[in-house]
Amino acid sequence: MTAASGRPRALRSDRAVLPALAIERAAAVLASPLLPPAAVEVATLACAAAPLGVPVCLAAPPALRTRLARALHATAARPGPLLAVTGPRPPRAPLPAGATLLVDADALAPAALLALEALLDDGDAWIVVAAASVDALPPGLAARLAGGVVAVPPLAARPDALAALADAHLAALAERSGHPAPALADDARAALRAHAWPGDVPELEAALARAVVLAADGPVTAAHLRLAVPPPAVVASPAPRPRAEPSAADAAVSRREAALELLLAEMAHELKNPLVTIKTFADHLPELLEDRTLRDRFALLADEAIERMDGLLENVLAFARLGLPEPQPVAVGPLLDRLAAEVAPALAERQVQVRRAGSDDTRCAADPEHVAYALRNLLAGVVREVAPQEDVVVDTSMNGVVRVGFATGAAAATRLKQLASPDAPVDVGDPTLLPLAFTLARAVLERNGGSLGVQAEASGRTALVVRLPVAADA
Numbered sequence: 001m002t003a004a005s006g007r008p009r010a011l012r013s014d015r016a017v018l019p020a021l022a023i024e025r026a027a028a029v030l031a032s033p034l035l036p037p038a039a040v041e042v043a044t045l046a047c048a049a050a051p052l053g054v055p056v057c058l059a060a061p062p063a064l065r066t067r068l069a070r071a072l073h074a075t076a077a078r079p080g081p082l083l084a085v086t087g088p089r090p091p092r093a094p095l096p097a098g099a100t101l102l103v104d105a106d107a108l109a110p111a112a113l114l115a116l117e118a119l120l121d122d123g124d125a126w127i128v129v130a131a132a133s134v135d136a137l138p139p140g141l142a143a144r145l146a147g148g149v150v151a152v153p154p155l156a157a158r159p160d161a162l163a164a165l166a167d168a169h170l171a172a173l174a175e176r177s178g179h180p181a182p183a184l185a186d187d188a189r190a191a192l193r194a195h196a197w198p199g200d201v202p203e204l205e206a207a208l209a210r211a212v213v214l215a216a217d218g219p220v221t222a223a224h225l226r227l228a229v230p231p232p233a234v235v236a237s238p239a240p241r242p243r244a245e246p247s248a249a250d251a252a253v254s255r256r257e258a259a260l261e262l263l264l265a266e267m268a269h270e271l272k273n274p275l276v277t278i279k280t281f282a283d284h285l286p287e288l289l290e291d292r293t294l295r296d297r298f299a300l301l302a303d304e305a306i307e308r309m310d311g312l313l314e315n316v317l318a319f320a321r322l323g324l325p326e327p328q329p330v331a332v333g334p335l336l337d338r339l340a341a342e343v344a345p346a347l348a349e350r351q352v353q354v355r356r357a358g359s360d361d362t363r364c365a366a367d368p369e370h371v372a373y374a375l376r377n378l379l380a381g382v383v384r385e386v387a388p389q390e391d392v393v394v395d396t397s398m399n400g401v402v403r404v405g406f407a408t409g410a411a412a413a414t415r416l417k418q419l420a421s422p423d424a425p426v427d428v429g430d431p432t433l434l435p436l437a438f439t440l441a442r443a444v445l446e447r448n449g450g451s452l453g454v455q456a457e458a459s460g461r462t463a464l465v466v467r468l469p470v471a472a473d474a
Contacts, residue, residue: 014085014086014087014091015083015084015085015086015087015091015101016083016084016086017081017082017083017084018066018069018070018073018081018082018083018084018102019070020070020073020074020082021067021070021071021073021074022074023074023075025071025074026070026071026072026074026075027071027075029067029068029070029071030043030044030047030068030071030072030075032164033161033164033165033168034152034165034168034201035150035152036151036152036153036158036161038151039150039151039152042148042149042150042151043068043071043072043075043150045148046072046076046148046150047072047075047076048076049148050072050076050078050100050126051076053123053126053127054147054148055120055126055127055128055129055144055145055148056072056126056127056128056129056145056148056149056150057128057129057130057131057134057137057145057146057148057149057150058128058129058130058131058150058152059131059132059133059134059149059150059151059152060130060150060151060152061152061154061155061200061201062104062106062130062200063199063200063201063202063203064152064200064201064202065102065104065130066084066102067202068150068152069082069084069100069102069128069130070082072100072128072150073100073126073128076100076126078098078099078100078126079097079098080095080096080097080098080099080100080125081096081099081100082099082100082102083095083096083099083100083101083102083125084101084102084104085101085102085103085104085107085108089108089112089115090103090108090112090115090116090119092115094122094124095119095124095125096125097124099124099125099126100125100126100127100128101119101125101126101127101128102128102130103116103127103128103129103130104130104131105129105130105131105136105137105141106130106131106132116129116141117140117141117144120144129141129145134146134149138301138304139304139308140349143349143350143388144388146350146387146388147387147388154197154200155197155200155201155204156196156197159193162192162193162204163189163192165201165204166184166189166192166204166208167181167184169204169205169208169209170182170184170208170212170220173208173209173212179217182212182215182217182218182219182220183219183220184219184220185219185220185221185222187221187222188211188219188220188221188222188224188225190222191222191225191227192204192225192227194227195227207225207226207227208220208225210224210225210226211224211225211226212224214226312436315377315436315437315440316436316440318373319373319440319443319444322369322370322373322444322447325366325367325370325447325448326367327365327366327367327448327449327469328365328366328367328368329363329364329365329471329472330363330364330365330366330368330371330471331360331361331362331363332362332363332364332371332396332402333356333358333359333360333361333362333396334360335368335371335372335375336356336375336394336396336402337356339372339375339376339379340354340356340379340394342376342379343379343380343383346380346383347383347386347392350383350386350388350389351388351389352383352386352388352389352390352391352392353391353392354379354391354392354393354394355391355392355393355394356393356394356395356396357393357394357395357396357397358394358395358396358397358398359396359397360396362396362397362398362399362402363399363400363470363471364399364400364450364468364469364470364471365400365468365469365470365471365472366448366449366450366468366469367448370444370447370448371448371468373440373441373444374440374441374442374444374445374448374450374466375402375441375466377437377438377440377441377444378404378437378438378441378452378464378466379392379404380437381437381438381441382404382406382464385406385408385462386406386407386408387406387407387408390406390407391406392404392405392406393405393406399470399471400467400468400469400470400471401465401466401467401468402465402466402468403463403464403465403466404463404464404466405461405462405463405464406461406462406463407461407462408461408462438452445466445467445468448468448469449468449469450466450467450468450469451466451467452464452465452466452467453465453467
């Protein structure tokens, strides 16, 4: 669409000044139970790094983003205002000195991605980018934000935190009113667990506040909550019948089904992000048709998204083509050097270097093609997990053992431990369930009599530990 003069329609650049948040309130917002422990750790570090202009990504539900941004701004003691972008693109520089800029990436127009990267270069403000997930952003922008991701899953995915959040808000309401905190009846707790919470934590707080008023000075019941989803009826359960112990065959089938479910969930997640990129630009076709800069940007990001999907499918096909392993002595050092060279360009984008420790004579007994596939996937996965400007150290000091050490956050280390363990319970609905490369690598290592583990090092770094049979002549 064009204006009467025939010129392309300009994308608006609007911003609103958000009121300051009291420091005591900010401290409560950036603490448990509102934030998971890993998010508390990242938020604390992000506020400390604010004077350096290190950007932050709020991977949080939309209903919480403004509150979290206000808390970050207050805790970081920023001297300027907190500005929130309300139009389809960020405002132009320069911004007020000491300002914090909240940008909702989900609402940006395609051209705004370029403007956002320019603001990060200018350093005029502390940039807080809100998004469903850092992996849903274009790769270049995601890499710049990966060092400070405050990840807060939706309330529906945090059932263990629901009771603590409810109790904390009831205590806060009691402090405001000067009355003792009311008790939550059992049917009220059941109602909270049964509700889907589309409005996330603010919806929970509103429901509890209304319930306290209705309950007067008595306990809060399910009837006071008035939630759209009623709690399940409590009925007397019949005596359980004795259950036969599952056979070994049943257990094997169950494990295979769980592994398949996890594999499909990871594939779906890996494919979803690039598809979101393509869909975003498809939704802005009018602007793309009128603006060459937008068209060029679309072509670049679409190519990246398609390349990412193509690489994923090629990797899965390569896994499927691997036959039965034919073990033989494998020199691990030269193989790792070759694989490190393959991922060097991706690491260079994040100013990460691979250093090798140990001997070139380290050997193992496995299928060379299988070992190369597994190690290639592990290094590719590390590229996505390692913190920017950190070194990756590959240690081959022991025959049959490869240690890959790198710096990552506590949440990522926990997730990698789950991916490395074939028996660990994993929630396939977890939006952080990545990457598929680790699952495929683990399967190939186990096929060759090896294993994959994750260890936390004393220095705060994480180490992937690959163990393979030792060659007879080693």
